[in-house]
Amino acid sequence: MKKIGVLTSGGDSPGMNAAVRAVVRKAIYHNIEVYGIYQGYTGLMTGQIKKLELGSVGDIIHRGGTVLYSARSEEFKTEEGQKKGIEQLRKFGIEGIVVIGGDGSYRGAEKLTQHGFPCVGVPGTIDNDIPGTDFTIGFDTALNTVIDAIDKIRDTATSHERTYIIEVMGRHAGDIALWAGLAGGAETILIPEADYKMEEVISRLERGHERGKRHSIIVVAEGVGSAVDIGKQIESSLNIETRVSILGHIQRGGSPTAFDRVLASRLGARAVELLMAGKEGRAVGIQSNKLVDFSISEALSQKHEVDLSMYQLSTELSI
Ligand code: ADP
Numbered sequence: 001m002k003k004i005g006v007l008t009s010g011g012d013s014p015g016m017n018a019a020v021r022a023v024v025r026k027a028i029y030h031n032i033e034v035y036g037i038y039q040g041y042t043g044l045m046t047g048q049i050k051k052l053e054l055g056s057v058g059d060i061i062h063r064g065g066t067v068l069y070s071a072r073s074e075e076f077k078t079e080e081g082q083k084k085g086i087e088q089l090r091k092f093g094i095e096g097i098v099v100i101g102g103d104g105s106y107r108g109a110e111k112l113t114q115h116g117f118p119c120v121g122v123p124g125t126i127d128n129d130i131p132g133t134d135f136t137i138g139f140d141t142a143l144n145t146v147i148d149a150i151d152k153i154r155d156t157a158t159s160h161e162r163t164y165i166i167e168v169m170g171r172h173a174g175d176i177a178l179w180a181g182l183a184g185g186a187e188t189i190l191i192p193e194a195d196y197k198m199e200e201v202i203s204r205l206e207r208g209h210e211r212g213k214r215h216s217i218i219v220v221a222e223g224v225g226s227a228v229d230i231g232k233q234i235e236s237s238l239n240i241e242t243r244v245s246i247l248g249h250i251q252r253g254g255s256p257t258a259f260d261r262v263l264a265s266r267l268g269a270r271a272v273e274l275l276m277a278g279k280e281g282r283a284v285g286i287q288s289n290k291l292v293d294f295s296i297s298e299a300l301s302q303k304h305e306v307d308l309s310m311y312q313l314s315t316e317l318s319i
Helices: 015-030 040-046 079-091 102-112 139-159 175-183 197-209 229-238 246-253 260-276 296-301 308-318
Strands: 003-008 034-037 047-052 094-101 119-123 164-166 189-190 218-223 241-244 282-287 290-295
Touching: 003 015, 003 040, 015 034, 015 094, 015 260, 034 040, 040 079, 040 102, 047 189, 047 246, 079 102, 094 102, 094 175, 102 119, 102 296, 119 296, 139 164, 139 175, 139 241, 139 246, 139 260, 164 175, 164 229, 175 218, 175 308, 189 197, 189 246, 197 218, 197 229, 197 290, 229 241, 260 282, 260 290, 260 296, 282 296
Parallel strands: 003 034, 003 094, 094 119, 119 282, 164 218, 164 241, 189 218
Antiparallel strands: 034 047, 282 290
């Protein structure tokens, strides 16, 4: 392979830049030309493609977001859109691409590979919801942003004797809520993968109150429901004041942590190695700190599982 491309797609995540840098530098190290495809699949279809040099990815390892920009494209979900993309790639003489993104982006990469164009996927999403890898690029940074927020909210919660409900990202995956709740010492964690009973949440609050706790922190993943509604239900059952904090998009931004930069560098470089070895339709990941690769279709046919033993631990530690 003499020419490869790289794009970032779907929801951006901190560390995507470090992955782009790794792809570019690793390819050039092996005398392969690299092309940046801007704005994800949208730019792929419209030919927003530019050759990248060593210096093109200088000074980006520490920056959040993605210098290649990202996009969501409905047109690319059609066969016509996918063929348009492949036409552009052929025009530039590109023989394979690295797709950095979440499961939606992986579906696009799977389709391109099925049409005969080699792709390798790199997991870039804060949600940590891609099967086959223990961690996705951006999860650790998002987690640290949430913990920073929880710590700050804890200070004011203690001062005013209040119950805080903190809503974090995760429509289908509870990883951010679970890890951040455990690391932040939350009394209660609500995730989409585990049923909960409001009566239990309330009796846990009551027990804490009786023991003289001055505050309580409840971390809820957005997929569970509205934090505002949960707050109202608590207020109507108990004579306590609640406050709600919806962290929103701050969880997506910021300088990537050392963990995410290292993960992105390792995975980005491995993706190039796979293309060089003529492998296609593969996704890279990390399992027990070892780099692995597996079929994108296989990954997409599986469901990401949250570690429920950690959920159990969180309830045991916050009795
Ligand atoms: P993420 O990659 O973060 O999960 P999305 O789900 O928005 O983000 O997917 C990113 C893009 O991938 C979509 O806008 C679309 O262009 C492409 N994509 C998603 N699903 C498919 C599909 N089934 N076939 C082809 N392309 C898809």
